[in-house]
Amino acid sequence: MSGNDAAETAKIEVWWDMNDCPIPEGYDARRVRPSIERAFRKLGYTGRVSITAYGDQKKTPCHVLRGLSSTGVAVAHTNSDSTRSVMYRDMVGWRDQNPPPATMMIISNQVEGDLTWDLARLQQRTRYHLFLAYSIKSSDDLLLVCYANWRWEQLLEEEEGGTPPLVTCGLLSAAMFYCKSCNFDCQSMEKFRKHLSSYKHGLEEAINPPDTQLLCVTKAWARTYPATPQHATAKIHVLWDMNDCPIPEGYDARRVRPSIERAVKEIGYTGPVSITAFADQKETPDHHLLALSSTRVDFAHTLFWVKYSRMITEFEEWTEDNPAPATIMIISDEVASSQYLSSLICRKLQESNYNCFLAYSVRPFEMPILLTSAEWLWDSLLSVSETKRHLLHKCCSGSESVVESSGMFYCLLCICDCESLDDFKKHLSSKEHIHEDNIMNSHFQSAHRQRRLYKISNYHDEARYSPKTKRMREDNNDFLNTKVVNLYT
Numbered sequence: 282m283s284g285n286d287a288a289e290t291a292k293i294e295v296w297w298d299m300n301d302c303p304i305p306e307g308y309d310a311r312r313v314r315p316s317i318e319r320a321f322r323k324l325g326y327t328g329r330v331s332i333t334a335y336g337d338q339k340k341t342p343c344h345v346l347r348g349l350s351s352t353g354v355a356v357a358h359t360n361s362d363s364t365r366s367v368m369y370r371d372m373v374g375w376r377d378q379n380p381p382p383a384t385m386m387i388i389s390n391q392v393e394g395d396l397t398w399d400l401a402r403l404q405q406r407t408r409y410h411l412f413l414a415y416s417i418k419s420s421d422d423l424l425l426v427c428y429a430n431w432r433w434e435q436l437l438e439e440e441e442g443g444t445p446p447l448v449t450c451g452l453l454s455a456a457m458f459y460c461k462s463c464n465f466d467c468q469s470m471e472k473f474r475k476h477l478s479s480y481k482h483g484l485e486e487a488i489n490p491p492d493t494q495l496l497c498v499t500k501a502w503a504r505t506y507p508a509t510p511q512h513a514t515a516k517i518h519v520l521w522d523m524n525d526c527p528i529p530e531g532y533d534a535r536r537v538r539p540s541i542e543r544a545v546k547e548i549g550y551t552g553p554v555s556i557t558a559f560a561d562q563k564e565t566p567d568h569h570l571l572a573l574s575s576t577r578v579d580f581a582h583t584l585f586w587v588k589y590s591r592m593i594t595e596f597e598e599w600t601e602d603n604p605a606p607a608t609i610m611i612i613s614d615e616v617a618s619s620q621y622l623s624s625l626i627c628r629k630l631q632e633s634n635y636n637c638f639l640a641y642s643v644r645p646f647e648m649p650i651l652l653t654s655a656e657w658l659w660d661s662l663l664s665v666s667e668t669k670r671h672l673l674h675k676c677c678s679g680s681e682s683v684v685e686s687s688g689m690f691y692c693l694l695c696i697c698d699c700e701s702l703d704d705f706k707k708h709l710s711s712k713e714h715i716h717e718d719n720i721m722n723s724h725f726q727s728a729h730r731q732r733r734l735y736k737i738s739n740y741h742d743e744a745r746y747s748p749k750t751k752r753m754r755e756d757n758n759d760f761l762n763t764k765v766v767n768l769y770t
């Protein structure tokens with residue numbers, strides 16, 4: 282990923298957890314700054330670098346403190362348990378004061394869990410170029426978009442051709458010493474060390490230690506915002522999972538599109554709306570297919586096993602043809618609640634100025650990692666109660682009469698497009714399609730069986746149990762003779 286010009290010359294702010302990523306034994310602390318600067322220069326980032334080193338500075342030797350401060354690295358004391366939360370709090374505060382373009386670098390092994398969740402959401406609203414360095418890679422690194430990441434030890438390593446110069450080219454601001462426990466700061470190392478060993482400091486840490494719990498700032502954010510001028514008239518693309526959010530019994534399917542359009546209009550969005558409905562369309566009743574298609578809803582035929590991956594693929598393809606600003610609306614319980622399923626969308630929202638709406642039949646138990654500008658319960662979006670009244674009074678509006686079908690029909694198994702419902706139905710009952718359907722089904726059913734056998738075999742290993750019946754021995758051999766099928770192909 283290459284940066285744009287403004288970001289490449291903008292300032293670079295570095296938060297460094299010295300406990301996770303320490304200065305190696307015998308390494309000259311004065312070389313940390315030039316090593317970081319060199320890594321950025323290599324990627325074309327030439328902005329001024331500010332570094333703050335966090336940790337329990339009572340444990341940091343004098344020569345290290347002196348080495349850091351002499352090269353303009355600020356030193357912040359935190360007690361070890363609160364380093365992560367204090368660093369993050371400072372990061373959030375810095376973002377408030379320093380609008381993009383700017384670059385953030387985090388040196389820590391603990392960019393994961395709640396920190397990743399909150400930072401990924403912050404990045405979906407306000408995009409900084411983000412860089413990471415760590416000595417141990419975290420497991421959930423799929424959610425946060427980084428322009429580059431480094432291994433700490435490699436970052437510090439000498440290059441061929443000798444050590445980087447100790448004197449840096451940029452102007453250094455006077456390095457400061459901070460005590461985050463007491464809100465104390467000074468410019469002299471002696472004064473700083475004296476403070477850390479003072480009674481006052483000890484007492485403050487004992488009675489009023491900084492919070493060890495990370496504060497997720499986006500948790501308090503609203504779920505619905507009025508449209509920004511950039512997004513108000515931009516395109517809106519709707520991916521609708523018809524299984525998670527079905528058409529309610531007795532509901533006129535022709536009202537789905539107007540309901541969605543009315544809901545987004547209420548919060549200021551008037552751009553053109555395209556809708557694709559995902560399901561095993563052989564299960565969708567004809568009158569729904571006809572009614573939806575008459576209101577320009579497109580259909581994508583898929584199977585349960587691959588429905589979500591097909592929705593995500595469709596989203597990716599749509600972003601290629603429709604650069605930001607634009608809005609993506611996801612109608613699905615699973616995609617709304619699963620970080621795994623929404624990770625690709627989450628990354629795209631961090632990279633570009635896309636806006637996201639969610640609708641679901643049940644509110645997700647945990648707040649989604651997707652940062653939304655609006656969320657709806659599916660039933661209230663469709664105004665189901667209103668519909669029931671509507672049906673009761675048997676009043677039928679003329680505008681709802683069936684017009685010629687205009688939605689498209691896609692079979693995502695055979696990659697085949699049909700323009701009419703008749704063609705689509707013909708395709709779904711064709712030999713070629715049924716063959717494709719069977720392949721997909723048997724592939725995933727056998728994957729399911731393999732997974733079960735794998736668990737049984739593991740259990741047998743653990744319990745040191747050898748299969749007794751012929752059937753069990755066969756199952757075991759079956760498993761050993763075949764490879765585990767990759768579930769996500």
Ligand SMILES: [Zn+2]
Pocket residue numbers: 460461462463464465476477482485
């Ligand atoms: Zn203090």
Ligand SMILES: [Zn+2]
Pocket residue numbers: 692693694695696697708709713714717
């Ligand atoms: Zn097909």
